[in-house]
Amino acid sequence: MSLDSHIPSGPMAMKWSKHKQDSKLINPKNKRKFTVLVVGSGLAGSSAAATLSELGYKVKCFCFQDSARRAHSIAAQGGINAAKNYQNDGDSVHRLFYDTVKGGDFRARESNVHRLAEVSVNIIDQCVAQGVPFAREYGGMLANRSFGGAQVSRTFYARGQTGQQLLLGAYSALNKEIAAGGVQMYPRTEMLDVVTVDGHAKGIVTRNLVTGKIEAHAGDAVLLCTGDYGNVFYLSTNAMGCNVTATWRAHKKGAFFANPCYTQIHPTCIPVSGDYQSKLTLMSESLRNDGRIWVPKKAADIGKPPAQIAESDRDYILERKYPSFGNLAPRDISSRAAKEACDEGRGVGPGGRGVYLDFAEAIQQFGQKTIAERYGNLFAMYEKITGEDGYKQPMRIYPAVHYTMGGLWVDYNLMSNLPGLHVLGEANFSDHGANRLGASALMQGLADGYFVIPTTIANYLVHQKPGSVTAEHPEFKKAVEDCTAQTKRFLNIKGKRSVDSFHRELGLLIWDKCGMARDKAGLEEALQRIPALREEFWNNVTVPGSGDLTNPELEKAGRVADFMEFGELLCRDALHREESCGGHFRTEHQYPDGEAKRDDENFSYAAAWEYTGDVSKPALNKEQLTFEEVHLAVRSYK
Amino acid sequence: MSQLNLHLKVWRQNAGQPGHFQDIDAPDIPDHASFLEMMDIVNERLIAKGEEPVAFDHDCREGICGMCSMQINGVPHGPEKATTTCQLHMRKFRSGDTIWVEPFRARAFPVLKDLVVDRSAFDRIQQAGGFITVRTGAPQDANALPIGKEVADAAMDAAECIGCGACVAACKNASAMLFVSAKAGQLNLLPQGKPEKDRRTLGMVRQMDKEGFGNCTNQYECEAACPKEISVRWITKLNRDYAIAAVKEAFGNAPKAGGGGD
Ligand SMILES: Cc1cc2nc3c(=O)[nH]c(=O)nc-3n(C[C@H](O)[C@H](O)[C@H](O)COP(=O)(O)OP(=O)(O)OC[C@H]3O[C@@H](n4cnc5c(N)ncnc54)[C@H](O)[C@@H]3O)c2cc1C
Ligand code: SF4
Ligand code: FES
Numbered sequence: 001m002s003l004d005s006h007i008p009s010g011p012m013a014m015k016w017s018k019h020k021q022d023s024k025l026i027n028p029k030n031k032r033k034f035t036v037l038v039v040g041s042g043l044a045g046s047s048a049a050a051t052l053s054e055l056g057y058k059v060k061c062f063c064f065q066d067s068a069r070r071a072h073s074i075a076a077q078g079g080i081n082a083a084k085n086y087q088n089d090g091d092s093v094h095r096l097f098y099d100t101v102k103g104g105d106f107r108a109r110e111s112n113v114h115r116l117a118e119v120s121v122n123i124i125d126q127c128v129a130q131g132v133p134f135a136r137e138y139g140g141m142l143a144n145r146s147f148g149g150a151q152v153s154r155t156f157y158a159r160g161q162t163g164q165q166l167l168l169g170a171y172s173a174l175n176k177e178i179a180a181g182g183v184q185m186y187p188r189t190e191m192l193d194v195v196t197v198d199g200h201a202k203g204i205v206t207r208n209l210v211t212g213k214i215e216a217h218a219g220d221a222v223l224l225c226t227g228d229y230g231n232v233f234y235l236s237t238n239a240m241g242c243n244v245t246a247t248w249r250a251h252k253k254g255a256f257f258a259n260p261c262y263t264q265i266h267p268t269c270i271p272v273s274g275d276y277q278s279k280l281t282l283m284s285e286s287l288r289n290d291g292r293i294w295v296p297k298k299a300a301d302i303g304k305p306p307a308q309i310a311e312s313d314r315d316y317i318l319e320r321k322y323p324s325f326g327n328l329a330p331r332d333i334s335s336r337a338a339k340e341a342c343d344e345g346r347g348v349g350p351g352g353r354g355v356y357l358d359f360a361e362a363i364q365q366f367g368q369k370t371i372a373e374r375y376g377n378l379f380a381m382y383e384k385i386t387g388e389d390g391y392k393q394p395m396r397i398y399p400a401v402h403y404t405m406g407g408l409w410v411d412y413n414l415m416s417n418l419p420g421l422h423v424l425g426e427a428n429f430s431d432h433g434a435n436r437l438g439a440s441a442l443m444q445g446l447a448d449g450y451f452v453i454p455t456t457i458a459n460y461l462v463h464q465k466p467g468s469v470t471a472e473h474p475e476f477k478k479a480v481e482d483c484t485a486q487t488k489r490f491l492n493i494k495g496k497r498s499v500d501s502f503h504r505e506l507g508l509l510i511w512d513k514c515g516m517a518r519d520k521a522g523l524e525e526a527l528q529r530i531p532a533l534r535e536e537f538w539n540n541v542t543v544p545g546s547g548d549l550t551n552p553e554l555e556k557a558g559r560v561a562d563f564m565e566f567g568e569l570l571c572r573d574a575l576h577r578e579e580s581c582g583g584h585f586r587t588e589h590q591y592p593d594g595e596a597k598r599d600d601e602n603f604s605y606a607a608a609w610e611y612t613g614d615v616s617k618p619a620l621n622k623e624q625l626t627f628e629e630v631h632l633a634v635r636s637y638k
Numbered sequence: 639m640s641q642l643n644l645h646l647k648v649w650r651q652n653a654g655q656p657g658h659f660q661d662i663d664a665p666d667i668p669d670h671a672s673f674l675e676m677m678d679i680v681n682e683r684l685i686a687k688g689e690e691p692v693a694f695d696h697d698c699r700e701g702i703c704g705m706c707s708m709q710i711n712g713v714p715h716g717p718e719k720a721t722t723t724c725q726l727h728m729r730k731f732r733s734g735d736t737i738w739v740e741p742f743r744a745r746a747f748p749v750l751k752d753l754v755v756d757r758s759a760f761d762r763i764q765q766a767g768g769f770i771t772v773r774t775g776a777p778q779d780a781n782a783l784p785i786g787k788e789v790a791d792a793a794m795d796a797a798e799c800i801g802c803g804a805c806v807a808a809c810k811n812a813s814a815m816l817f818v819s820a821k822a823g824q825l826n827l828l829p830q831g832k833p834e835k836d837r838r839t840l841g842m843v844r845q846m847d848k849e850g851f852g853n854c855t856n857q858y859e860c861e862a863a864c865p866k867e868i869s870v871r872w873i874t875k876l877n878r879d880y881a882i883a884a885v886k887e888a889f890g891n892a893p894k895a896g897g898g899g900d
Contacts, residue, residue: 051774067761068802070703086781122775127846129777131770131825133794140784159794164702168797173770179765187758203890210653210750239697273670274639276679279699350639384721387670387729448772498685500678544690550751552693553685 042071044425045225047449053182076163104337148438234507400610436580704800767841808863811852
């Protein structure tokens with residue numbers, strides 16, 4: 001199948017303005033007749049639902065948490081980028097665009113990224129008008145900081161909880177529309193399937209997580225704003241409920257899944273402490289501004305208290321390997337350096353999977369008070385989780401899965417190849433290529449929801465007769481029956497192993513073979529083992545309780561069943577991409593200094609996988625990427 | 639790392655039915671585990687025995703989403719100051735301890751199952767005015783409205799509330815004043831929020847009353863239980879804002895209370 005990305009013609013800087021001009025309008029009287037189903041209430045979902053309702057569409061919005069405000073966006077800490085140039089340090093829309101394309105290691109669609117940079121400035125205006133309490137300077141102007149190695153200060157933030165504040169802003173806009181009657185909210189509701197009628201997405205099937213009721217909802221368009229699939233690795237910095245179910249079920253109904261192997265590993269997380277571990281906690285990477293990363297030179301020293309290891313016996317891995325960037329080397333490079341040291345048997349802490357992040361020198365230089373002012377909340381968090389005092393002894397950190405760049409394929413209108421199905425926020429694949437820059441995900445979620453979809457959805461809806469499909473249609477009955485049958489099937493297996501035990505095994509396998517570094521042999525092994533594990537899951541899982549009450553085990557079973565299939569596609573994509581780029585590192589493809597070696601000639605495309613009826617035999621479609629504005633170059637951080 | 643041998647008394651209940659405490663032994667719990675990881679371990683063992691695991695709410699497990707709840711030894715979010723249940727770790731307990739684990743208790747938070755309660759009343763309170771009426775795409779440049787750092791910081795103090803409901807569970811009257819005052823206070827303080835201040839205050843407070851939360855009698859248990867250390871000073875501010883709005887309303891020069899506004 002050919003993929004048409006519907007990129008508007010004309011110069012890059014004019015594409016979005018032109019597209020807005022050319023986009024269809026729907027007359028206000030008609031808008032009320034259209035129902036839009038928005039799955040997800042994170043930054044992307046809440047902002048889309050609120051804005052579409054303001055425009056006059058009827059909106060139904062769904063989330064699995066007990067309140068829209070608890071979507072995983074709430075956990076973002078660091079900040080949000082915008083090309084405001086308030087600091088007068090030379091920032092511009094073009095520079096943000098350029099940084100994002102380059103940061104994505106030339107695997108993103110230029111036109112989408114440019115639009116993202118353009119609307120970034122409107123996001124900040126919108127949030128401030130809603131009462132988002134961004135940090136400010138004494139003069140009353142908004143404060144900025146530089147983030148993730150950017151050369152300009154374009155990051156807006158709110159006291160280490162930027163995600164919560166932006167989400168509360170979008171949630172308040174959503175509440176305004178709920179109160180006005182434009183949005184009907186369905187919390188504690190999980191989407192189980194997309195319903196297609198004549199090849200168009202016309203509805204969804206959901207399970208009410210309180211009563212267990214499986215229901216159909218018909219609409220004129222469906223928006224998936226369901227976040228990321230990082231929990232396929234079991235341990236990640238994601239919330240426990242993050243899943244691939246919505247996008248995976250849509251994939252099985254025909255939507256292409258693009259670049260699943262692009263996953264981001266964050267270097268500064270608190271290491272695993274035991275096999276009971278349920279999630280990993282991220283600490284802001286700003287810690288690397290003052291902390292020095294090291295491991296013992298000799299494997300024999302790993303058990304020694306760090307203070308007893310002499311300076312000359314320490315290996316400051318990043319400073320040694322990347323003298324000019326040192327401890328501030330990019331996320332992927334820093335993560336791999338930590339992994340290598342641990343693979344060599346020089347890792348510290350339980351299980352030998354950790355490196356030291358040492359503040360002794362910074363404390364000596366600036367005093368503990370200054371360090372506490374800068375990072376006090378992070379030291380406190382570290383202490384809460386590990387019981388150790390980071391001022392007295394070095395912290396231990398290890399990389400963890402943090403973000404997924406892959407997602408459902410969408411065109412410039414954010415519509416998937418399945419007509420009517422739109423995908424926003426982290427759930428789509430479009431803006432970050434093979435690697436996302438810090439503070440750019442929040443920007444994308446809100447850009448998609450507040451500014452892009454409200455314009456582009458009309459290009460689809462204008463060709464639809466509102467309300468032409470209802471939940472009485474046989475396709476809905478069938479989808480409800482399928483979902484009901486799956487629920488019964490889980491409850492009837494009555495095997496020996498818990499859902500979590502399978503999830504953990506799958507996650508460890510994928511982390512091992514398709515994590516920070518990947519190679520052909522490992523990926524092939526994973527592709528052998530995943531189907532076997534999946535088969536065991538379907539024969540030996542146990543799901544206690546019943547289907548018609550609150551039943552967290554049943555919810556988890558559905559999510560893990562989808563991870564079992566999706567994990568295979570993830571590895572297959574990683575195996576097929578015979579190059580290294582951004583977060584996808586194939587050990588066979590690297591420069592002598594360990595930098596990722598792209599193959600632009602053969603792999604300058606987005607890999608959009610098509611479900612063929614057999615999970616193990618997906619078909620590959622390619623969207624060729626062209627770079628008109630930003631010239632292909634090798635990233636170097638030496 | 640050491641292991642703890644614990645004894646749990648856990649509340650079990652199905653919606654609409656009476657509940658009871660179940661005695662569960664929890665031996666060999668690693669002291670590095672979080673409280674919820676301890677519950678995970680307990681649940682895995684229940685499943686292995688063919689019993690139904692204990693249902694509880696949780697999501698982020700890093701103290702920010704406000705989804706986890708639980709009353710631990712009678713205290714919402716347990717014994718550690720400024721800490722949510724998900725951030726509480728087992729090293730704060732001793733081997734041999736008996737731990738009581740209950741849902742947040744309040745009339746306005748009915749139990750859905752075991753430790754899971756329905757906190758949707760909080761959403762409805764916010765829908766009754768917890769917003770600034772502004773359309774997407776309409777605003778002026780963000781820096782066109784300078785806001786002093788002190789005001790911005792104070793609004794941020796209030797905005798830290800994670801909507802968990804521990805304040806309600808801690809209060810003997812099950813009052814929601816700390817939550818409502820933080821939510822209304824953030825917006826009432828900011829210049830952007832001023833035009834709708836009276837309407838917001840009346841709407842949110844009246845919705846709170848309608849939801850069946852109790853009255854605030856200034857016991858301040860809420861502040862002690864709040865994982866984000868929201869100050870009771872916000873309650874004082876809300877009382878003041880409410881008095882002003884009510885007087886204006888009585889004299890007929892305040893906009894009608896509540897929700898609405900497109
Ligand atoms: C710890 C952490 C820190 C971060 N810090 C930053 C940062 O500083 N800056 C930055 O830019 N980015 C950051 N990110 C990334 C950023 O937070 C996310 O990419 C972004 O918030 C995703 O928003 P979203 O709206 O796409 O999805 P989410 O916020 O994940 O929302 C998903 C929604 O979909 C719903 N949902 C999912 N599946 C289903 C289903 N099957 N049925 C019904 N509903 C469903 C959920 O209920 C939820 O409402 C961070 C991420 C993490 C994990
Ligand atoms: S005020 Fe504190 S205790 Fe109450 S809901 Fe907010 S964060 Fe929770
Ligand atoms: S689980 Fe999110 S605050 Fe505890």
